[in-house]
Amino acid sequence: MQALAAAPAASALLAQQPAAAPAQPATNPDDLPKLDFSVADEGGDPIQSFFNPRQAAALRRLCELMLPIAALNAKVPEFMDFMIGRAPTDRQQIWLSGLDALNYQSETRFQKSFADISDAQADALLAPIREPWTYDVPGDPVGRLLRAAKADIRLATFNSLELHISAAGGKRPRGQGQLYWLPIE
Amino acid sequence: MAATNYDVLIIGSGASGGMAAYTLTKKGIKCLMLDAGPPVDFDRNRVQKQSFELPFRGLGDPSRLPHVFQANEYNANQWVDEKEVPYTHDPSEPYNWVRVRLIGGKTLFWARMSFRLSDYEFKGKDHDGFGDNWPISYADLAPYYDQVEPIFRVRGRKEGFKQLPDGVFIEDITADSPATQRFTAQAKKRDIPVTKMRSSTGRGQLASSFNLLLPDAMATGNLTIVPNAVVREITVDKNTGLANGVNFLDRQSHREMHAKARVVVVGASCLESTRLLLNSGIANSSGVLGHYLHDQFYITNCVQGVIPEVRDKKAPANFTGGGGYIPRFRNLQRKEKDFLRGYAFDFSSGGTPDPKYFPLYGNALEEALAKHLGTGFTGTCMGEVLPRFENHVRINKDVKDAWGIPVLHFQVRYGSNEFNMAKDAINTMSELIHDCGWEVLARHDQMLPPGYSIHELGTCRMGENPKTSVLNKWNQSWDVKNLFVVDGSSFVTGGSQNPTMTILSLSMRASEYLAEQMRKGDL
Numbered sequence: 052m053q054a055l056a057a058a059p060a061a062s063a064l065l066a067q068q069p070a071a072a073p074a075q076p077a078t079n080p081d082d083l084p085k086l087d088f089s090v091a092d093e094g095g096d097p098i099q100s101f102f103n104p105r106q107a108a109a110l111r112r113l114c115e116l117m118l119p120i121a122a123l124n125a126k127v128p129e130f131m132d133f134m135i136g137r138a139p140t141d142r143q144q145i146w147l148s149g150l151d152a153l154n155y156q157s158e159t160r161f162q163k164s165f166a167d168i169s170d171a172q173a174d175a176l177l178a179p180i181r182e183p184w185t186y187d188v189p190g191d192p193v194g195r196l197l198r199a200a201k202a203d204i205r206l207a208t209f210n211s212l213e214l215h216i217s218a219a220g221g222k223r224p225r226g227q228g229q230l231y232w233l234p235i236e
Numbered sequence: 237m238a239a240t241n242y243d244v245l246i247i248g249s250g251a252s253g254g255m256a257a258y259t260l261t262k263k264g265i266k267c268l269m270l271d272a273g274p275p276v277d278f279d280r281n282r283v284q285k286q287s288f289e290l291p292f293r294g295l296g297d298p299s300r301l302p303h304v305f306q307a308n309e310y311n312a313n314q315w316v317d318e319k320e321v322p323y324t325h326d327p328s329e330p331y332n333w334v335r336v337r338l339i340g341g342k343t344l345f346w347a348r349m350s351f352r353l354s355d356y357e358f359k360g361k362d363h364d365g366f367g368d369n370w371p372i373s374y375a376d377l378a379p380y381y382d383q384v385e386p387i388f389r390v391r392g393r394k395e396g397f398k399q400l401p402d403g404v405f406i407e408d409i410t411a412d413s414p415a416t417q418r419f420t421a422q423a424k425k426r427d428i429p430v431t432k433m434r435s436s437t438g439r440g441q442l443a444s445s446f447n448l449l450l451p452d453a454m455a456t457g458n459l460t461i462v463p464n465a466v467v468r469e470i471t472v473d474k475n476t477g478l479a480n481g482v483n484f485l486d487r488q489s490h491r492e493m494h495a496k497a498r499v500v501v502v503g504a505s506c507l508e509s510t511r512l513l514l515n516s517g518i519a520n521s522s523g524v525l526g527h528y529l530h531d532q533f534y535i536t537n538c539v540q541g542v543i544p545e546v547r548d549k550k551a552p553a554n555f556t557g558g559g560g561y562i563p564r565f566r567n568l569q570r571k572e573k574d575f576l577r578g579y580a581f582d583f584s585s586g587g588t589p590d591p592k593y594f595p596l597y598g599n600a601l602e603e604a605l606a607k608h609l610g611t612g613f614t615g616t617c618m619g620e621v622l623p624r625f626e627n628h629v630r631i632n633k634d635v636k637d638a639w640g641i642p643v644l645h646f647q648v649r650y651g652s653n654e655f656n657m658a659k660d661a662i663n664t665m666s667e668l669i670h671d672c673g674w675e676v677l678a679r680h681d682q683m684l685p686p687g688y689s690i691h692e693l694g695t696c697r698m699g700e701n702p703k704t705s706v707l708n709k710w711n712q713s714w715d716v717k718n719l720f721v722v723d724g725s726s727f728v729t730g731g732s733q734n735p736t737m738t739i740l741s742l743s744m745r746a747s748e749y750l751a752e753q754m755r756k757g758d759l
Contacts, residue, residue: 090288092288117597118598119598130293134298137298138298138299139298139302180595180596180597181595182595183595184592184595184678185680197597198592201592202592203295207293209287210294211293215286215287215288228284228285228287228289229286230282231282231283231290231309231310232310232311232314233282234313235274235281235314235338236274236488
């Protein structure tokens with residue numbers, strides 16, 4: 052095909068033809084098939100089980116603030132419920148105490164839960180995120196939560212199936228990705 | 237089938253074990269190599285995956301590998317599982333022990349930075365009075381560096397630095413980017429040297445024992461490799477006091493075996509080698525086995541700079557890119573700071589600063605990241621850690637690994653010398669960035685816990701005196717004459733240079749000595 056396309060007359064002829072269907076590799080019925088599998092996110096919706104309803108609502112609001120629209124489209128609150136539910140206790144505590152602290156501060160200052168306050172009100176509660184970054188872990192529960200949430204929510208969003216589909220124009224992208232090491236027997 | 241009586245039994249297949257096999261087998265010596273891990277099948281063990289195809293979206297399984305900061309979800313399975321091979325430490329003194337148990341060891345995944353030590357390290361005590369000299373000098377090891385570098389195809393630029401001797405390089409003639417040129421010029425004004433990175437280019441995808449050493453050794457017909465062989469202890473003949481083999485377990489079945497050999501060479505990686513000797517109860521008449529553990533402290537991205545002219549894509553695309561290396565420059569001519577020894581940097585430009593450095597969130601953060609696309613200039617500090625007796629490992633008999641072998645307990649902490657050095661490093665890098673007319677977005681001198689650099693060294697050190705060292709100047713045990721330890725555990729000091737070239741060279745040197753002793757019938 053390359054040699055054919057290199058000839059001017061042939062390339063002009065090819066240009067006039069209707070677009071061909073994607074090339075299908077020649078298959079031998081005796082070969083083992085290579086099927087195109089999907090992932091769990093295309094097959095169902097996550098079931099939340101770790102955060103209580105107030106914490107889950109606060110997490111949903113936090114995701115919405117961190118990455119408007121994209122994080123919720125990528126079902127990041129549900130994904131973080133799964134991740135943190137599987138994490139060691141100290142990491143779980145960062146999220147549990149941080150979300151509880153956000154709700155407490157919100158109710159104290161604005162008489163509403165964190166899920167129900169305005170963007171401007173939320174911005175006041177997210178003040179610790181404006182502190183310069185250091186290795187030192189913030190001392191207050193909200194600061195600790197925001198340190199973790201900022202990184203995790205971004206990564207969970209940008210690595211999601213939904214964002215990849217959106218970036219690929221509506222279809223699940225197929226292809227290279229990165230090298231993944233399987234468990235070695 | 238009866239097991240063969242081998243001339244030399246080599247434990248470990250990484251840089252040091254691989255080089256021992258490479259050197260000994262070429263001299264006609266029959267070697268058996270045992271490694272605790274399986275061989276890698278690169279076609280079977282790796283697949284291409286998109287991030288959304290990973291079980292944890294690339295965030296990693298939160299329930300595993302708490303100490304291995306280098307692990308991500310793509311490569312998590314290449315590291316040793318800490319639940320299978322645990323270790324202990326006081327909660328206030330964390331240590332990151334990062335291990336690989338595969339044929340080829342850590343050389344399958346190393347960063348390939350390839351430097352020589354100098355007499356500032358080998359004769360450090362002569363220079364500043366601290367600690368001990370090595371029992372060898374740079375001149376003793378230089379001929380072996382000369383042989384190792386062509387095998388690993390080290391690329392670099394010759395400079396004539398006394399503190400970072402030149403090697404047998406593939407000359408790096410690539411042009412520096414304008415950003416690197418400006419940085420280099422400003423550093424020069426402060427008498428701070430800058431050079432190209434020196435790295436092993438290897439062959440194909442790898443610069444590893446797996447493809448550069450073991451195939452040649454096997455081609456001699458003198459090497460037998462047994463993977464999945466977890467060595468429990470070195471056995472000693474009670475009559476002669478000499479090592480006569482090892483007891484090992486099959487990794488999968490846990491079947492116990494005994495292998496025999498005239499000589500045992502240990503290259504199981506620094507701390508696994510020391511753990512093996514401690515569990516075997518040998519080679520410790522000095523009482524220093526396990527002590528003087530040191531490494532290099534790392535502060536990755538210790539200063540995050542921003543190159544303003546790149547903001548909003550104003551500068552040409554090739555303005556940034558690439559990077560370089562700053563070798564140690566402190567305390568070379570005189571004591572000039574509130575710390576001994578020195579540190580090195582590697583640096584690079586053209587990346588986008590991590591979102592964590594921007595005190596923003598939401599759309600404001602995304603806009604800032606877009607504005608700063610490719611504007612980053614960052615340096616990683618690598619500082620020499622002083623070898624101190626009190627920093628040590630010992631056996632914790634109360635905790636055992638999956639094969640019932642007692643684990644190591646770590647008692648290690650950095651001291652004021654390291655902390656003062658880190659502060660100076662961060663101040664210096666910040667000043668250099670300002671000298672260039674660039675901005676400092678973030679800076680920090682907080683180190684990650686010891687071990688993070690994966691350059692653990694010492695604990696089975698060489699020396700002139702059997703009362704204060706475990707090995708003589710040939711990496712040979714003072715106590716057990718037919719026992720050699722050829723990996724990073726033999727280091728007396730580590731400098732700020734990545735150690736792999738030195739480990740390879742020491743192993744080659746020790747192996748040549750061993751071969752000669754065997755030829756003469758002395759072993």
